[in-house]
Amino acid sequence: MPSIVAPFVQRGMRPLFRVALCSQLIWPMLAFAYTPYDEMVLDARAGHYTPALTALRQVPPGQATTSQISDHLQIASWAGLDAEVIKVYETQGRALDLPIAALTATARAYRNQKRWDDASRVYNKALAIEPDNQELKLGLALTQADSSKPDQAVTSARALVAAQPNDVSRRMALGYALNRAGKQYDSLFEYDQAFVRSGNDPQVAREYVGAMQRAHLPEPALRLARQRPGLIDPVTIRHLEGDLAAERVRLAEMPTRSESERYVIADRALADYDKLISTWSSDPQAHDDVIRWRIDRMGALKARSRTAEVISEHHKLQAEGVEVPTYAQRWVAASYLDQREPEIATDMYREILLKPDADPSNRLLDTTALYYALLESGEAAEARTVAEELAKTQKPRVELKGLPGGNPNDEWMDAQQLAAQAGTYSSDLPHGEERLQALVEQAPGNVSLRVAQADLYLARGWPRLAESKLKEAEAMAPRDVNLEIAQGHTATDLQEWRQVDALTDDVVARSPDNRQVQRLQRQREVHDMFELRVEAFGGKTYGGDDDNVGAVNGSKDFGIETVLYSPPIGEDWRVFAGAGYAEGDFQEGTGTHDFQRVGLERRTRDLTLEAEISNHSYGFGSKQGARLAFAHDINDYWQYGASLEYFAAATPLRALNSDITANGGSGFIRWRANESREWKFALSPSHFSDGNDRVEALLTGREGIYTAPNVQVDLGLEVGASHNSLSEDVPYYNPKSDLSVLPMVSVNHMLYQRYETRWSQQFQAGAGTYTQKYHSTGGMALLGYGQRYSWNDVVEVGGMLSAINRPYDGERETDLRLMVDLTFRF
Known part of the structure; x- marks a missing residue:
């Protein structure tokens, strides 16, 4: 995060060197050889400069002696009249052999006026006279530090400190030079050493506080300032208090063992800001500080997960015309993403990444956030492009001086992981799996990679892996x-x-x-939760026999079934109860079927069991039924199951209309390779009460042939066959044997997706053949269109309208059918 601590105001080093000016003023006893002048000099030493300066200014320039000029330079320097010092030196003293004290005063005046080259020239002139004068060397080093030669200043100051390590002024001069060279922590060390040696000196303590603030250590700086009232001015105290709150914001964003620990830090920062804002809001001079605190306070709110308040405060600042800095815009963008407004977050992150003052160290985090904002906006393809571009910009290793091979670059690994995961969300799971596996082999101890790999396996339907x-x-x-x-x-x-x-x-x-x-x-x-399932169907048949009545479903049919499941009982069990109704119009008349059922379901690892009893009313009294079913997962790929039914639910309604019931069972085995490849074979024998024995076999499969973020296309196949022991003189459709082969294409298109809300449409088209014993083979065609909608994990509803044309007993029929299902949890 960019620093949100205001830079400490640089303090001059003038008090360190004033002692160098306290040399004797030796004036020749000429024009001023009398006691009143001596008194003026003594007054000047005591801080009363005006009398002496007035007298010296009255001496004609051409008549002033070297001693007079020297005194003028020094007293004007004591008075802080740097411009006058420079004027006297340049008009009268440049060509003279001035004493060291006068040259020092002149050099310091040049330095105070930021005329670095002139100051260095005078210091070097003085050093030519006294090459071992340490005060001159310090002055020259400080001048170099203030100019564009901070490295030279550091070198010079280090040599001085090495000569006398316990000299406080040298330590502070080195600290000053290091600070000017941008080495705040090395500078802090030198100020710390000076404080250890002379901590009671207010000037040393003051510079030490400043060094700690520049090194982003506001807490110890504020503690020292509070221990010594009056050491630091109130404005600086105010800045330090704001810096301490800002430091806590930074700490609150760092990983901790738990959210609660981060919240403790964030709450302290919020308490600090609330106190500061309430205290200083009424002070016009603190206006800029209050604005800064309000901006930084958003970081504490973000760390505290109070993201709605972050957005609210941002709106207030914008309304006041405040330009929110880039580092704070990151908090606002993250808050919009947290509040499920990814479109706004996307725009903000795009702007942040283009800001010239954006911290390069945050580029990976900001680009990752942009990726997720795009993903949650439904822009999976663009999100993947962002992730891929980020992966290309990172280098695998960080080059370090003195280490030829460098070190592994964690940001490269994070970017590669993001790009690999992007394949998961853009429906390119095989490629994502391959890339993640390669990364895991490179960094087997990276937990984040392992988790990402497991998430991908889960998306591919491999929970055990x-x-x-x-x-x-x-x-x-x-x-x-x-x-x-x-x-x-x-x-x-x-x-x-x-x-x-x-x-x-x-x-x-x-x-x-x-x-x-x-x-x-x-x-x-x-x-x-409770779970309610509702299924309904309706159909209309065209063609068929002479009465235009469909052989299987009648001329029209309708049915509905509801099942209510209880919440889990003892984790594994659920009870359920349901009821249904079906009717159809046949040659024999309208058939109806009322049924009720109640049962128990058990769901455990690898196994699902269901047992139920039922009651059926179909125009010939009531009859009870029962069902027992199970499904067992062998592993992530294989599953098998079976069921036994007394009064089978699959008994044709046309048979029930003639008081013919059926008992039966089924068994299946399924192989599911991954999310786009699956095959299932089922065998279902049944015995009808009229003596007919039926065996049905069904093979279904699908292969994914195209995937995109919002589209999936599958090539499917359905092969069905049946055999009946009776084929004549039965009122229901009962071919001796038949075989149907129906290849089809299925398309699932996501129309809208936003978090837990999804809306999709489905297309089906197929063409195949139907072969029935004693009849010629005929063609089959299928067209279907449907939609599905799910909301908030608790509602899912779908419908499919289909039309299938096929022959029955040599007569071609077209069956138009609508199927609707609803799942509601509450």
């Missing part, structure tokens, strides 16, 4: 907040609910205002 990587990182930094957040998300995917609770509780206690922590907490809250 993510878990193992996080366990490796846990050995290096078991209490890292970002690590625990990643472990919490991984545990959620693995249905390790007790781990989720333990990890979430820990990070919430340590970092309650961390947005990622809040996100994990929100996901747990949603998991602990």
Whole structure:
């Protein structure tokens, strides 16, 4: 962060060398050889300069002696009349052999007037007379420090200190030279040494306070100033108090063991600023300081996560016409990003990065913030470009003097990590995985890289692999907040609910205002809610037999089903209850089906179980049913499952309309390579109450063929086959055997995405064949369009309108169908 401490006002070193002027005034007993003049000289030494200067000014220039000119130079110097000293020297004394005291006074006058070359020339003239005069050497060194030769001044002053290390004036002269050379901490050391040797001297203590302030150590400087009332003027005290508050702002932005520790520091800074502002707001002379404190106070508010107040104060300052400096604009931009206004944050970070006074050391942080602002604005492609450009600008190693190979550059690693992670959010997961793996191999001890790698594995659907990587990182930094957040998300995917609770509780206690922590907490809250699922469908069939009635669904059909799940009980269990209704128009008449069900669900690591009982009313009384189902994850790639049903839910409504029920079961095995490749095979036997035995097989798969930040295109395949033991004299569609092959293309397009709100549209198109025994093979075609919307993790709704044209028993039908689903958590 750029320094927000006002530079300490440079103090002159004049008091150090006034003693050099206290030499005897030896005037020849000519025009002023009488007692009143002697008294005027004594008065001048005591600080009453006017009588002596008046007398000396009355001496005609051409008649003044060397001694008179020397006295004039010295007394005018005591009076602080530098311009008069220079005038007398240049008009009367330049060609004379003046004594050392007069030359010293003249050199100092030139220095005070910032005429460095003239001052150096006079000091060198004096040193030619007395080459070992230490006071002259000090004066020359200070002049060099004030001019454009601070390095020469440091060299000269060091030689003087080496000759007499305990001489306080030499230590202070060296400290002054070092400060002018921009070496504030080396300067502080010399002032500290002077203070150790002569701390009771007010001038030494005053310069020591200034050195501490210039070295950004306001707390000890203020403590010393308060121990000695009157040592420092009230304005400087005020500046020191502001500097101390600013230092606490900087400390509050640094990493600590917990958010609470940072908050303690930030709260101290806020208390300091509130006291300063209330004390000095009414003082017009403190106006600039008050504005500075209000600006710096935004940093404490930002560290305290009171980002709405940061934005409010920024608006007030803008309304007052205050130009907010770049370092404070960074706090404002971060606050907008925290308040979920990424578009404003994006514009601000762009401006900040182009500011000529922007601190280069903040470039990585500001560019990273710009990346996330773009990402949260929905500009994933542009965000990736920013990350890639940043990665190109960083060098892998930092070149250091005396170290030929240099040192590894942490900023290069951070930039490379950001670029690799950008692939995750721009749907280029394979490339991101490859880059992160290469970085982990280069820096196996980097916990941040391990966490990023685990997040990518989680995005690819590999929670167990993510878990193992996080366990490796846990050995290096078991209490890292970002690590625990990643472990919490991984545990959620693995249905390790007790781990989720333990990890979430820990990070919430340590970092309650961390947005990622809040996100994990929100996901747990949603998991602990009631869950309502609603599915509805409706269809209309065109074509078919002579009565224009569809062979499977009838001429038109409608259905709705709702299921309500309870919050988790004992972490793993949920009870559920539901009801539904379906109807369809067939040749035999309108069929209806009312059903209710209640059951129990258990979700644990690798296993999901469901058991339910149901009641069915379909025009022939009521009948009870039951279902038992499970799904087991073998690893991140393989899953299998099975179910058994008494009164199977998949019994065709047309069969129920003729009082024919079915019992059955199913089994499946699924292979999921990653987010864009998946295949599943299911086998479902069933037995109908009319004696028919049916076996159905279904193979489905998809392959991702194109991905972009807002578009995903999959090539899918659906192959279905069935066999029935009865094929004639049954009222429902029951081919002896059939086979359907339907390749299709699916497109998912994200229309809008902002945090937990998403809106997308889906397209489907397919063309294949349908083969039925005793009938010729016919073509199949599918078109579909749908949309989905989700909000705040608790609402998700979607709908799909599809049309499929295919033959049944040799008769071609077109089935127009609308399906809607809703999930609501509360």
